[in-house]
Amino acid sequence: AQSVTQLDSHVSVSEGTPVLLRCNYSSSYSPSLFWYVQHPNKGLQLLLKYTSAATLVKGINGFEAEFKKSETSFHLTKPSAHMSDAAEYFCVVRGEAGGSYIPTFGRGTSLIVHP
Amino acid sequence: DTAVSQTPKYLVTQMGNDKSIKCEQNLGHDTMYWYKQDSKKFLKIMFSYNNKELIINETVPNRFSPKSPDKAHLNLHINSLELGDSAVYFCASSLRGSGTEAFFGQGTRLTVV
Numbered sequence: 001a002q003s004v005t006q007l008d009s010h011v012s013v014s015e016g017t018p019v020l021l022r023c024n025y026s027s028s029y030s031p032s033l034f035w036y037v038q039h040p041n042k043g044l045q046l047l048l049k050y051t052s053a054a055t056l057v058k059g060i061n062g063f064e065a066e067f068k069k070s071e072t073s074f075h076l077t078k079p080s081a082h083m084s085d086a087a088e089y090f091c092v093v094r095g096e097a098g099g100s101y102i103p104t105f106g107r108g109t110s111l112i113v114h115p
Numbered sequence: 116d117t118a119v120s121q122t123p124k125y126l127v128t129q130m131g132n133d134k135s136i137k138c139e140q141n142l143g144h145d146t147m148y149w150y151k152q153d154s155k156k157f158l159k160i161m162f163s164y165n166n167k168e169l170i171i172n173e174t175v176p177n178r179f180s181p182k183s184p185d186k187a188h189l190n191l192h193i194n195s196l197e198l199g200d201s202a203v204y205f206c207a208s209s210l211r212g213s214g215t216e217a218f219f220g221q222g223t224r225l226t227v228v
Binding site for chain 1: 146148150155156157158159160163170205207209211212214215216217218219220221222
């Protein structure tokens with residue numbers, strides 16, 4: 001079985017300050033991990049992905065994430081938040097589970113950015 | 116060109132009706148999915164389908180059924196709609212292997228009145 005835990009349902013930051021969205025995963029096999037962003041009333045956009053290459057992954061809009069196998073974590077960071085970063089963020093794991101590779105979502109973290 | 120497209124974008128219907136949501140992908144993917152996003156934004160898998168197998172989340176009522184006329188399409192049929200079916204439904208597609216990301220449609224907001 002595989003699962004994802006997003007440790008914070010809401011994260012609030014001021015514009016220009018760093019962002020940290022936390023994600024821990026559980027998977028029986030070496031998983032692939034993804035972060036998606038959903039702006040209000042919009043679809044899901046891929047921010048970045050980890051697929052067993054470099055453990056530090058850079059994505060779009062200045063986001064990056066580090067895969068730490070020893071901690072089973074895949075936290076998302078950005079050095080400086082922008083107002084346009086306000087959105088819902090989802091950590092997703094995809095690994096072999098009973099012969100299928102169904103993407104499994106965390107419950108999401110709402111990022112709030114204050115001026 | 117839109118990679119994963121679903122129609123309609125909004126659907127308002129009465130309880131007890133039967134409705135369908137269509138989904139098409141032009142990415143050449145072999146696997147398609149339907150997810151339900153509830154009011155708390157949680158995305159729950161409903162179905163996963165490729166040309167070999169259909170995987171059904173056991174919590175999905177049998178009023179919901181996926182239908183795939185070909186590899187590029189996976190439509191969602193819902194019978195006897197209930198108020199609790201109101202949600203946003205997302206279609207997605209991917210290659211079967213774990214290393215590839217899934218691409219999502221823009222969602223269909225279903226409101227049952």
